[in-house]
Amino acid sequence: MTRVSATEFKNNIGAFSDAAMNEPVIITSHQRDRLVLMSADEYRRLTGTQNGISPEIELLMEQRLEKHRNTIIELANR
Structure with missing residues (x-):
């Protein structure tokens, strides 16, 4: 070193x-x-990060994106 x-x-x-x-x-x-x-x-x-994002933050982002995705699908089906 x-x-x-x-x-x-x-x-x-x-x-x-x-x-x-x-x-x-x-x-x-x-x-x-x-x-x-x-x-x-x-x-x-x-x-243990990828692109500077910790696995915990990445999981939280995925969860929030999924929630928004479901909301958009629900609105589209009305």
Whole structure:
């Protein structure tokens, strides 16, 4: 895993962004780990989200869409 200072990261953001596509990059400040840069795919894998939406929110959206779909069908049948 790559570990860099915030200044080093700022000065070479492109290189470290590319590196983060293969493995997390830890960004430090005053010798303390502060941030972790990782690919969006790895973030989604770790959080179990798809397109940044958690499974719980996705289920809630599907339920609400189904309710609206049923309302539209009911109105169309009148």
